[in-house]
Amino acid sequence: MALDVDQRLERARRPGFGIGLLKGMRVLLKHLFKRNSVIQYPDVKQDLSPRTRGVIALKEENCTVCMLCARECPDWCIYIDSHKETLPPKREGGRPRKRNVLDRFAIDYALCMYCGICVEVCPYDALFWSREFEYAEYDIRQLTHEKEKLSDWMATVLPPTELEEGADIPGQPSKAAPAAAAATQTATPTAAATAATPASVTSSATEARPGQAQTAPREGTAATEAARPAASAPDAATTPAPETAKPAPGLAEEVKDQQMDSTAEARAEPEVKRDAGGAVEAEGSQAEVEDKAEAETPSTPESTAVTQTPPPAAAAPSRPAPRIEDLEQPEDAYARVLDEQSKAGSSPQVAEARAKVARVKAERAMTQARAAAPQEVAPTPEPSGAPGAAEPEPEQGPVAPTPEEKPDSSAPQAEASSPGEDPEAVFERVLEEERAKGSSDAVATARAKAARMRAGRGAGSAGPQEQEGTKGPND
Amino acid sequence: MGAIRGAGSAGPPETRGAGSAGPQRVMDPELQNLQDSSAFASEVSEGRLVTEEMLLNVGPQHPATHGVFRLLATIDGERIVRAEPVVGYMHRGYEKLVEQRDYRQITNLISRMDWLSGINNELPLALALEELMEIEVPPRAQYLRVALAEMNRILNHLMFFQSFSAELGAITPTFYAFREREDIQYAMESVTGGRMHFGYFRPGGLKEDVPKGFIAMALAAVRKVIQRLPDYEDLLTGNEIFKQRTINVGVLDKEVAYSYGVSGPIGRGSSIDMDVRRDEPYLVYDQFDFEVCNGTHGDCFDRFWVLLHEVVESAKIVEQALAGLPPGPIMGKVPRVVEAPKGEVYVRTENPLGELGFYLVSDGGRRPYRIKIRTPSFSNVSALPHALQNTLVADMIAILGSFFFVLGDVDR
């Protein structure tokens, strides 16, 4: 072969006699009459891929101030301020609960290197990539986007792309894969938190002793991350699984309280351990645990977003789903937000976009409230306003219960939340729901498919994962 | 004593000393002596033209250096007597920076080292960590890595088609090359989210799987490049003027190339038959059928010719890798926090511009203890004075262009 290459090279080096010049001219002439492929940029815009790293959008209600993004940022360009709020206990004699309130979340895009680590590490799906890129400023200080501006970008976030054929989809969407792998890698039996099925999670929780609080929350993080798209709505992610499974409100209450207590215990231990460089060893475990406690509050982000008033936390402590009558009519929400925005001086486009978002949120909240109303307690996990967020999937039961849960409470849960529904039925149901909500056909189908996929995975993987979980201690 | 003598007195506006106003005379001390001595007078009286050397400061801002690179050329008329490359205008201290960051952050930093081949930069880091941590990478990830790395190689080579031809004065191939690049970049953006800085490889696998439609898009883009290659041959390698400008210009001897560690297309142009992909196959390169092109003369033409044919070979590999893409996971079993165990390893890959090696010293932490980054451009550029000696100013541009270096890679 080498000879061949040499021969070709020798031929190429031979002198020509002007023929090459004419050939070159021919190429140019050919192109003169070709239709060219220039995109007239400001007028016509290229359809960028949904993965394009244009700008980072913040879904504020998902942020639990765990500081992971700020700590992992290689450029130190994320600034977070927060304070703690003490909420009154839900029940007489309960302990007061604490939650972190985000005061400031800013990204300095003049420093940002667009690596996407913050988006990757965020355990609660509060950060997303948007493909918008036209935010150049005349003043470098304007490039520091505060949380309001970052939240505005949420309207431009696209849903994640479908994966190429042959991609490993045993249920996990792409992002979950590393986390799941990471989880299985670790030695503790809790590692069986391959996260996707509540069954395995709870079984791992069974194994978790209080002494393991150091590691356990971490696994919990992995689990949450793995289950992200399934549970990306904040309340869905953090509502403990038993709730969905148990019809009796009283019992659910009890479980919650137990949880809360154990949460408080976990918090008592020093968890955040810094290494020399200042990186946090137990990554955000504390915040995670806190967040679970916080999840008890029935504040739905949607209603918060829509009414712009603090949620009536004390009013209905035992009702996770808002009542229909509390909710705003979608059209009202639209009109109100539009009005507010124009008063606030937003540009018409922004105002309209925000209003639309508000309307959609309100619609969804309505749908869910309706669905929840007859069942009194069991809430359908709400889809968030984010296009990228997943749709409800009650059959699967959102994950990430606190690992400190009592074994007895988890046992029935494991049964109850095992995949009961046939994937096809899930498909049909979700499709119906989506249509009812007024999603476009494509979106509805996609979501239904995703739901079917997850249901199928839940059915298929429960067994093996269980096995893995049991294998752990024997080793 | 004609015009050339006057050349010295026409002061360079960009002299090294900031405060030097007025014409500045840069003169070889030997010549100065000669001029003072009576020998000089006799030279002139004998009718022999005494010419004076002139210091030509090419760069740091010069169109031919595509980056901030300075070449101190001592010229005699148009002939280059000596040339000394001066680098460091873009030194960012990567080796120090990586010691302060954990492995995940490094991946994204390293991507920016050689901005034309981001994904190829990430590869040796991932490989070094996998070697130390003994991670097995699933085949799907390996195939995708190969495909993306080769697409990036095509991107890089297309860039040098354009820069080389632009330096020789042919502006048209520039735009054709950018047109071709666009398709590939779009395909890669749909996978990684970035157009140049990909940040896609992770120790143990990939960040995420490729989106639907990527294979078709990538294949179409790569095939388009191959379809259009004859245009480049007509415009450049087949063009008589191009041949005039490149054949037997800037010859780099094989032995010199060895001693300077010149690798990649430039080394192969000097008939160093060396390609890491073939010699020590990493990833799954041993499963693909491709040819390593070697030049025989070590001149500009051979270097460019090798570059041109590597595009064909890369396209072949991309086709094979995407056609044989196995299903499965894209991430091996990796602990949640990447901590390389204690140890040292040197891992090298075939970057588009040559051998990129990472000597990783780990003391078991989340951060590397030390990484020596052996970049191809650094070694290649250090051999420049050899190729530049006794050439003309116009050749200097051709040689600079044919050394295919990226300043970010030289300075790190």
Add this chain to the structure above:
Amino acid sequence: MIEITLTDWQILLVKLLIILIVVPVGALVGGYVLHKEMAHMQHRLGPMYAGGWHGWAQTLADGIKFAYKEDIIPASADKRVFSLAPAVIFVPVLLLYLVIPIDQNLIVEDLDVGLFFLLAIGSVGSIGVLMAGWSSANKYALIGALRSAGQLIAYELPIVLSAAAIAMLAGTLSLVGIVEAQDWPYIVWPPGIGLALFLLFLAGAMAEMALPPFDMPVAESELITGPFTEYTGMRFIFGFFFAETAHMIAFAAIGTTLFLGGYKPIVPWEPLEVIPGVLWFFVKTSFMVFLLLWVRFSFPRLREDQLQKFAWKALIPLSLVLILATGAWILYGP
């Protein structure tokens, strides 16, 4: 109808005014054509915004932009020479237009020695380039200027010799006379010699104008912009851009006049005679411009020594041979 009687001086003044208007406008249009042709050959669109329709006002906008730019004279430059150089480059280009017959009667001055004037004036610009390069106190500018001077000497000869052959065929130095003397088919007649002379003239003209592939004096990737490295604002645009475009159009017109039959119709066919000669001249000149640009975008740049070799070893002997052949054709041909 009002009778206007003008003295000869007044007529000359009007003609000069016309030239002063036509040449810059022509240069602007030429610049636009250059942008557009280059863009489309390179699979681009070129200017699309300025002025609205396909960016027709782009060169005008460029000109205005340059007019607003600061006029910088380097501290160590020879100021008088430095400021004079653009004029020395641009004025001869203007003068070229004086003797080019756009139609049989549309000519500023039909000099008896028109061709001689053309060739003499056409090479004055190089002195300006040399002045610019020398006075800039910049090494790149100096190298560019020296290259330019070398190129002038090497390429003036083939142009002069090929033009001399034409003059021999026409038997006159007057440009109108030359056009009148030409018969269809213009460039292929006398067989072989005509075409060879045309190509010779093209090569020489491109080298003299320093158009790629003979643009070593300005070679932007080597010498930044050669002699014009230090120029800014109006001086840059008059010395470099305007002069380049106007020079190119002028040489296209000269080529048309000498080889393509000037204002005569493409084929000697009765109905075509109705179309005014100006139009024919314009069509032919456009073709020449297109050709020059086409070549310009296709090729890499030669090296200075290769160019000299090409001129002295190939073009000049060839032109001498062609003169002999032309003489033979006149003596023994039909």
Add this chain to the structure above:
Amino acid sequence: MRLEADDALDRVKGALGERVTDAHLNHGQVDVTVEPANLVEVLTILRDDIALGCRFFTFLSAVDRSTFNFDDDNEQGGLEVLVHLYSPEKIWHVNLHVPLDFDTPVCPSITGVFKGAEWHERETAEMFGIHFTDHPNLVTLYLSEDFEGHPMLKSFKLPARSYVKDWPGAKDPDEAAAGGR
């Protein structure tokens, strides 16, 4: 004509004998330790011995092991120069570790053997403060001439990470409740 790593190790031991110590395989590459005095000689042998054929000079650098986290607490790391060679024909690698005195690091220049080491040595010299004797032009390569310190030494702290800016991630939510830090 691939040379297997084990064979390569044997050949290195055979050809270099006493000049090198601690020859072993590390991830498929030969690792040897060379005293500075023997460095030039060893490199010449490696390059010229046809059985070895390490003609390709890969890189020269240094490692400052003064803060290395050794298993054995008593072990104290110093400065070492690292040279990597490769044989393109026989396809094997050798890493040469040249331990130097930490306080007065001096190493013979290898530019006589591999001309290409010139830039590598200049870089190493300015980054680690190692003096290469007999180097033809030992001036700074990257840093400005008036730069103080040797950045790649572990004792050199990056200002950007040390005191210019606070780490935004350092703020704990609990602390934030008390009005920031």
